[in-house]
Amino acid sequence: MAATAIDGAREASAGRDDAAAPPGGLGTLFAERARQMPGALAFVDQAGREAWCGRPRIAWSYGAAQPMIERLAAFFSGLGLPPEAPVAVCLPAGSETLLTLLALERAGLTPCLLPLAWPRDDLARAVEATGAVAVVTQSVVGALKPAETFRDIAMGYYGLRFVTAFGPQPPDGVLDLDRVMIDERPILAGGGEGAGDRAVRAAGSAAAREPGIVTLARRGGQAGGEPEEIEAALRPASSWIAAACAFLEVAQYEPGERIVHLVAPDDLMGLATGFLAALLTGAPLELHGLFDGPALAASLARGEPTRLVAPGWMEGALAATALPPSVRGLVLLHAAPTRFRARAAATGPIVDVLALEPWALLTRARARGGQVALRLDARSGADADPRVRRDDEGRLSVCGASTQARRVVRGQIEAQLPEWRETPWRADVFAGIVIGVS
Structure with a gap:
């Protein structure tokens, strides 16, 4: 199994002409799976999660996930952000995280993964470290209210232009991603390129990077009350x-x-x-x-x-x-x-x-x-x-x-x-x- 996976991954990452994602992206692999086995289960949420996040458990086949990725990608493209702009993703383990990563790549943007468990001050420093111009998060996760946290962070950091969230009843000032997924009407009027146009332009530009994801880590900070250092890295x-x-x-x-x-x-x-x-x-x-x-x-x-x-x-x-x-x-x-x-x-x-x-x-x-x-x-x-x-x-x-x-x-x-x-x-x-x- 491992040898087959490696061979397929090398072929997919070599950069083939695929309309579903920029060449070499993770979306290319996902689209290939969707073509080969559209009815196969891709990912599923844990049972009982509605009690702590207000969102039902969903099982996604590859074929069913594809149109949701497209809808989210069209929404992110409609925000009018520059190509490859960093977008913070702060979500619990669930289908929303994976759909978001694929949709942001499809829209030609760069996901930046922020751990949900980090305290507010570290999340604020992470937003600055990555230069994030938008955030994708969730309204409620247990006792946490991430959407409110990032809305407050955005009030003090003007580079953060959009705060979006999954989950019921997002707070004022936060864009509702559940509505994006279920409502056929566009949530934003006018403005951006389509997801496909942005992906093609990003892939065709001589200056465009290979699609990637930014991850962060904390270290140090134990002595003298100094804050932990945050290290960020872009991995293609x-x-x-x-x-x-x-x-x-x-x-x-x-x-x-x-x-x-x-x-x-x-x-x-x-x-x-x-x-x-x-x-x-x-x-x-x-x-x-x-x-x-x-x-x-x-x-x-x-x-x-x-x-x-x-x-x-x-x-x-x-x-x-x-x-x-x-x-x-x-x-x-x-x-x-x-x-x-x-x-x-x-x-x-x-x-x-x-x-x-x-x-x-x-x-x-x-x-x-x-x-x-x-x-x-x-x-x-x-x-x-x-x-x-x-x-x-x-x-x-x-x-x-x-x-x-x-x-x-x-x-x-x-x-x-x-x-x-x-x-x-x-x-x-x-x-x-x-x-x-x-």
Whole structure:
């Protein structure tokens, strides 16, 4: 399955003449799936989510999702934003996030993923760091009211021109995306190019970039009350595909499996191991926006062959849970900074993913016995992706197709892409095994 996914991804990212998205974009892969298997399930929301976001659970086939992507893309094009303009996306794990990413790409704009859990001040700094001119968010997520938060941020940051939101009863001053999806009438009059026109113009322009997605990471800030530093990076579609392919080479998803994902698709780790992996393999993706133990148990009890993707801190709880035999393996996601325990916990096939956000993912399969034994040199040589090196102080640098992201500072994109990207992360290694990253 992994080899087939890689071959198909390389062909799709080579840049074919496709009216559904700029060449090489993720929308190209999605449109190809829609042509091949329009009735197949693409992604589905977790059960019971209406209680915390006011939006019903929806299961989207590839064919059903395509017209919704077009409607959203036409709306975003109608805002009249410049080509490739950065648009912040701050949403929980759900179908809205994936439809939005594909629609923004279709409209020739650049999605910037902002984690919903960040506090208001960090979200405001993230908007400035990316130079976002619009936001796509949600009215309510549990006790949070993201649409109100971003409306208030927009009042103090004049570069943020539009705040849009899914969900019931968006606050005053926020554009209603639910209406866009269900109402045949345009929500905005006049103004913009069509989504197709914008996509063709962006793709045909000599100056146009390959479509990409910006992700952000926080680090530092513990000492002296200093705020955490926010680092932003623009990763082109080809690098996203390379990162997902490198993950799949190790994870080895099998035909007929589905992916149940408990981590939000708001960074490299969450998106590459979820939506991108599903897109490359054709596996249905079930997204859980807020953890709900009974809902997860009910989902796993359906008996469908499943790969469960969960944050690493859940390993102990999963080890104490009698998972059904239909769960064929676990993928545990660890975002730096993190510490690893050597003892075995969960049983069965386990894959560990170490995220050096926003630059690289390191994916390793556990040896027999289930103990974490993550080695930096496990995949070496010119064909390894990513390649990793550690200097005398423990600082990690990465290289390879899956690491080809450019730093973004206040909306300005790094001009020169280094062969080796020096990350801010340091690895503690004992007997060749990574015991922690700080």
